[in-house]
Amino acid sequence: MHIGIVCYPTFGGSGVVATELGMALADKGHDVHFITYNLPVRLDFISHKLHFHEVVMEEYPLFQYQPYELALSSKMVEVVLKHKLEVLHVHYAIPHAYAAYMAKKMLQEKGINIKVVTTLHGTDITLVGSHPTYKTAVEFSINKSDEVTAVSNSLREDTLRLFNIEKNIKVVYNFIDAAKYDRAVHEDCQRAALAKPEERILTHISNFRPVKRTEDVIKIFEKVQKEIPSKLLMVGDGPDRLKAENLARKLEIEDKVLFLGNSNEVAKILCYSDVFLLPSETESFGLAALEAMAASTVVISTNTGGLPEVNIHGKTGFLSSLEDVDDMAKNAIYLLKSDVVLNQFKQNAKEHTKQFSLENILPAYEDIYKSCTVKV
Numbered sequence: 001m002h003i004g005i006v007c008y009p010t011f012g013g014s015g016v017v018a019t020e021l022g023m024a025l026a027d028k029g030h031d032v033h034f035i036t037y038n039l040p041v042r043l044d045f046i047s048h049k050l051h052f053h054e055v056v057m058e059e060y061p062l063f064q065y066q067p068y069e070l071a072l073s074s075k076m077v078e079v080v081l082k083h084k085l086e087v088l089h090v091h092y093a094i095p096h097a098y099a100a101y102m103a104k105k106m107l108q109e110k111g112i113n114i115k116v117v118t119t120l121h122g123t124d125i126t127l128v129g130s131h132p133t134y135k136t137a138v139e140f141s142i143n144k145s146d147e148v149t150a151v152s153n154s155l156r157e158d159t160l161r162l163f164n165i166e167k168n169i170k171v172v173y174n175f176i177d178a179a180k181y182d183r184a185v186h187e188d189c190q191r192a193a194l195a196k197p198e199e200r201i202l203t204h205i206s207n208f209r210p211v212k213r214t215e216d217v218i219k220i221f222e223k224v225q226k227e228i229p230s231k232l233l234m235v236g237d238g239p240d241r242l243k244a245e246n247l248a249r250k251l252e253i254e255d256k257v258l259f260l261g262n263s264n265e266v267a268k269i270l271c272y273s274d275v276f277l278l279p280s281e282t283e284s285f286g287l288a289a290l291e292a293m294a295a296s297t298v299v300i301s302t303n304t305g306g307l308p309e310v311n312i313h314g315k316t317g318f319l320s321s322l323e324d325v326d327d328m329a330k331n332a333i334y335l336l337k338s339d340v341v342l343n344q345f346k347q348n349a350k351e352h353t354k355q356f357s358l359e360n361i362l363p364a365y366e367d368i369y370k371s372c373t374v375k376v
């Protein structure tokens with residue numbers, strides 16, 4: 001099939017999922033066209049089946065805000081016409097579903113019936129999308145999509161609760177290319193450069209937005225390191241990074257906390273790690289937790305949103321209530337104290353990711369594309 005993918009090209013979960021999906025579809029022989037304002041960060045190859053179309057913005061001094069949706073929907077029309085796309089798969093409702101609806105209407109005028117599949121990822125619904133500023137347009141564009149998917153049951157329920165939705169929302173879980181995270185693949189993994197052999201490694205990966213509660217990560221680690229010789233790797237960048245750095249300094253643990261910035265080497269970093277910390281205020285799914293589990297890293301997280309659908313309490317890790325840093329630290333210490341317990345949880349975590357494998361999830365998206373484009 002000829003498929004257009006619209007996403008944020010940044011280090012966010014939705015962009016990662018969209019990019020991995022596009023690469024996997026191209027690998028299966030589909031003709032995939034990314035339509036974004038930058039080359040997606042995880043896009044590591046371009047082939048004759050995988051194309052990138054940049055949405056270029058014209059700066060004009062009159063505009064305080066540049067009209068990105070206009071540029072995006074115009075680009076979608078151009079690419080659909082030129083490459084005979086059958087489906088536009090837009091990730092993140094804001095503003096992609098709305099821009100896709102405009103493109104669909106413009107194409108209808110030319111006698112072309114492009115199908116729009118919208119995948120809801122989380123903050124486009126729970127934090128931003130339901131805000132009165134955006135709600136009307138988000139609800140409208142979800143209802144006007146040909147197919148709508150959500151990345152967890154929890155997000156589906158949130159969407160139905162927060163909006164007046166007339167469409168059936170299908171749940172298609174996020175997926176993982178497990179082979180990429182196999183520890184054996186990362187034999188060059190230089191753990192020794194980061195920690196002493198007797199030290200455990202805890203890791204947090206995110207875009208350091210307030211929803212990730214990165215200061216809680218530091219608070220948890222401060223308690224853990226008192227009992228277990230350990231290091232904390234903080235991977236990513238964003239608005240709360242400085243706050244987290246300051247807290248580590250204030251708690252006098254800055255020599256044990258390594259801020260590594262944004263990285264495309266997530267799989268390699270996870271191969272050093274024993275425990276992954278994700279104390280988020282909410283996560284529709286928690287792709288970072290799934291990536292950690294695929295690398296046999298045990299997850300300590302909150303029990304919010306879709307996290308209980310990914311991290312199984314007492315099996316692949318532990319779930320705690322929001323802000324309960326004492327409980328999260330207690331669980332981490334329990335795991336890190338015993339090699340036997342830790343290794344059992346690591347094995348369980350890896351095993352559990354099999355149900356989120358690329359092979360299982362990819363056909364679900366292909367079926368959705370086929371069912372909406374089928375001519376009756």
Ligand code: GMT
Binds near residue numbers: 012015287
């Ligand atoms: O929260 C992020 O890291 C970014 C955000 C995004 O939209 O890019 O992530 C959301 O989508 C991911 C992929 O589906 C999910 O794994 C994240 O849980 C979700 N984030 C939130 O719900 C806060």
